[in-house]
Amino acid sequence: MPFDPSALGLSLPVIQAPMAGVTTPELAAAVSNAGALGSLGLGGGDVEAARRQLRATRALTDGPVNANFFCHQPPRRDVARDTAWIARLAPLLARFGAAAPEQMASPYIPFQDQPGMVEMLLEERPAVVSFHFGLPPADQVAALKSAGITLIASATSVPEARIMAEGGMDGIVAQGWEAGGHRGILDPDGPDPRKPCLTLVAEIAQALPLPVIAAGGLMDAADIRAALDAGATAAQLGTAFLLCPESASDAAYRAALAQARPGSTRMQRAISGRPARSLETAFTRFTAGVDPADVPSYPLAYDIFKQLTAAAKSHDATGYAAQWAGSNAHRATARPAAQLIAEWSAALEQVEAGQGA
Numbered sequence: 001m002p003f004d005p006s007a008l009g010l011s012l013p014v015i016q017a018p019m020a021g022v023t024t025p026e027l028a029a030a031v032s033n034a035g036a037l038g039s040l041g042l043g044g045g046d047v048e049a050a051r052r053q054l055r056a057t058r059a060l061t062d063g064p065v066n067a068n069f070f071c072h073q074p075p076r077r078d079v080a081r082d083t084a085w086i087a088r089l090a091p092l093l094a095r096f097g098a099a100a101p102e103q104m105a106s107p108y109i110p111f112q113d114q115p116g117m118v119e120m121l122l123e124e125r126p127a128v129v130s131f132h133f134g135l136p137p138a139d140q141v142a143a144l145k146s147a148g149i150t151l152i153a154s155a156t157s158v159p160e161a162r163i164m165a166e167g168g169m170d171g172i173v174a175q176g177w178e179a180g181g182h183r184g185i186l187d188p189d190g191p192d193p194r195k196p197c198l199t200l201v202a203e204i205a206q207a208l209p210l211p212v213i214a215a216g217g218l219m220d221a222a223d224i225r226a227a228l229d230a231g232a233t234a235a236q237l238g239t240a241f242l243l244c245p246e247s248a249s250d251a252a253y254r255a256a257l258a259q260a261r262p263g264s265t266r267m268q269r270a271i272s273g274r275p276a277r278s279l280e281t282a283f284t285r286f287t288a289g290v291d292p293a294d295v296p297s298y299p300l301a302y303d304i305f306k307q308l309t310a311a312a313k314s315h316d317a318t319g320y321a322a323q324w325a326g327s328n329a330h331r332a333t334a335r336p337a338a339q340l341i342a343e344w345s346a347a348l349e350q351v352e353a354g355q356g357a
């Protein structure tokens with residue numbers, strides 16, 4: 001069934017974006033209890049970790065929940081490039097007392113390659129399952145759909161949206177260039193149209209008969225309204241929730257967000273091997289001049305970066321962690337999720353009442 005906020009029981013057509021490492025059962029449940037769709041970013045874990053998060057959320061809400069996964073392709077190893085990258089980061093690791101690894105491993109197993117993941121979802125039955133970086137094979141899609149689970153996936157262009165539609169998705173997350181975190185682009189080495197969110201929403205809504213969910217740089221009720229006016233069925237906001245007390249953002253991340261200014265974010269790929277929008281940090285400055293072709297394939301680069309993060313953290317150095325944020329990070333506010341949803345609902349109702357008068 002096409003993605004439908006009312007059919008899911010939402011009183012506000014808003015999705016709290018899945019954010020691996022940042023979303024928590026408390027955040028997703030607070031959002032769902034307030035009438036929007038709470039999401040869990042489960043792309044970084046295994047079947048049992050995903051099940052635990054889903055059960056912990058279910059214990060806090062009867063509302064709908066979106067479980068999000070990564071469907072990336074396996075990394076392409078390139079010995080010369082990978083060795084050169086390790087050598088490039090070795091002095092940074094050494095500064096924090098850590099040895100450079102001999103090679104990089106793949107920290108994330110894609111959804112489609114995790115035995116038992118689909119079966120776990122058929123048991124736990126989240127209302128929505130969403131995919132980033134691609135789609136699972138047709139038999140997995142069919143199994144989830146036949147259980148009545150609504151499926152959505154990210155696209156950064158009309159051709160990608162078409163692939164998602166043909167792959168059986170019930171809605172498309174139109175992820176604009178402004179979006180925080182990883183860009184869902186299918187081929188990180190191919191051309192990138194860098195479409196802003198509202199342009200992309202309008203293009204996909206015109207090209208395809210599927211509901212479109214706007215994502216990227218949306219921070220408040222006026223932005224949500226603009227997305228709906230551009231043709232979106234719902235809006236997905238990530239950065240707007242990063243400072244909520246229910247999110248898992250750590251103190252350094254929160255402090256950096258609180259200091260963000262317009263222009264404080266960078267689209268870069270040195271952290272993980274895929275383009276992703278982050279706050280400017282000591283690491284993004286260190287790698288600013290790097291040719292994207294020199295960065296190991298996703299998620300290999302993430303492996304050595306995570307080692308650097310841990311080493312730096314043990315020396316109280318805060319500039320070497322992933323601080324994902326959308327281009328409007330400077331507009332994030334530190335309030336409980338329920339307060340954000342209530343404020344957006346009231347503001348949108350006011351606009352609708354004004355239009356009806």
Ligand SMILES: Cc1cc2nc3c(=O)[nH]c(=O)nc-3n(C[C@H](O)[C@H](O)[C@H](O)COP(=O)(O)O)c2cc1C
Binds near residue numbers: 068
């Ligand atoms: C901290 C952070 C982590 C993210 N992790 C994920 C993820 O695990 N899965 C996913 O589909 N999208 C992820 N995203 C992207 C969001 O789904 C969404 O596209 C983005 O937050 C929208 O832009 P905004 O941050 O400006 O609202 C992440 C975004 C942020 C900010």
